Amino acid sequence: MKKNSIKKREFSSYLLLVLPGFIIFTIGLIIPIFLAFRYSLTSWNGLTAEKPFVGFDNYVKMFQDKYVRQAWWFTLRFTFWNVIIQNFFALLFAVILDSGLKGEKIYRTVLFLPCLISAVVTGFIWLRMFSNILPAMAEALHLNVNLQLFGNQDTVLAGLLTANNWQWIGYWMLIYLAGLQSIPSDLHEAAKIDGASTMQRFFHVTVPMLAPSFTICIVGITTGSLKVYDLMVSSTQGGPGRASTSIIYLIYETAINGRQYGYGSALSISLIIALLIVAVIQVLVLKRREVQA
Numbered sequence: 001m002k003k004n005s006i007k008k009r010e011f012s013s014y015l016l017l018v019l020p021g022f023i024i025f026t027i028g029l030i031i032p033i034f035l036a037f038r039y040s041l042t043s044w045n046g047l048t049a050e051k052p053f054v055g056f057d058n059y060v061k062m063f064q065d066k067y068v069r070q071a072w073w074f075t076l077r078f079t080f081w082n083v084i085i086q087n088f089f090a091l092l093f094a095v096i097l098d099s100g101l102k103g104e105k106i107y108r109t110v111l112f113l114p115c116l117i118s119a120v121v122t123g124f125i126w127l128r129m130f131s132n133i134l135p136a137m138a139e140a141l142h143l144n145v146n147l148q149l150f151g152n153q154d155t156v157l158a159g160l161l162t163a164n165n166w167q168w169i170g171y172w173m174l175i176y177l178a179g180l181q182s183i184p185s186d187l188h189e190a191a192k193i194d195g196a197s198t199m200q201r202f203f204h205v206t207v208p209m210l211a212p213s214f215t216i217c218i219v220g221i222t223t224g225s226l227k228v229y230d231l232m233v234s235s236t237q238g239g240p241g242r243a244s245t246s247i248i249y250l251i252y253e254t255a256i257n258g259r260q261y262g263y264g265s266a267l268s269i270s271l272i273i274a275l276l277i278v279a280v281i282q283v284l285v286l287k288r289r290e291v292q293a
Helices: 002-040 057-064 066-097 104-116 119-140 156-181 185-193 198-209 211-226 230-235 247-257 261-292
Strands: none
Touching: 002 261, 057 261, 066 104, 066 156, 066 211, 066 247, 104 156, 119 156, 119 230, 156 211, 156 230, 185 198, 198 211, 211 261, 247 261
16 A cells, blocks of 8 residues: 555656646647647638638648649758758768867867857858858959859759758767767777778767667758748748748748638648658657667
8 A cells, every 4th residue: 555655646746747848838739739730621811700611622722732842842852951961061070079189179169159049140141141251252262153042043952051051060960979979989999809990890880879869860950951941031031932932931921921821720730740750750760770789
């Protein structure tokens, strides 16, 4: 009986600790998702009291809308290149800093500083860079290079990738650096004694031991890139034309500016589903690799 009463008290105390977070999570996320799904079945404009029920018409319209396809295509390309570039350079810088480089703390601080800046400010910085500073430098050096990346449909993706990666590579670098520093040195020493080269030790010892770090970084970069919005607001505003309109920027344009709250809610539900699917698949696949490693 005593054991049962102790367990009940422990459970009650744990519940009290979890309850505030659960309430905030429910109010801030779960309820809005259910409300968004409810509104997605209407043609509500976000202002009137009437919310005409249209069933799944908004979802049918979504699959027929060329602007939705364009927004998803841009978002997927942006996400794909972000995952590759950020993981590669974050891991590269982490390996360099973990090699005993002189002034490692200074370099680490410099690389990490951009992620402390908000994405809105980052957008303004790189808008200024591409519009004024870099073209002026190219002109002074007599270089015939178009560096106004945000002003061209063919180069706007490269410009946004530059800004986004400049901001976040240092953040993911720290995660890889923490993973590298947690690898027991005995493993490397044993592999070295066995005759393994530097590259062999990296791919057969370091990379497998970094599996948890890969999971965090890949999932984090993917979900963050799929939700990109504030960077576009302050830099390209979805332009030129619609060349840099991400899916979440399209949701904002549709629901708020276009007064199509029902249709915008349907788009937001599609984004939530996409995020869940991608995150679950990535976690399952990467976690399996962690176990194998």
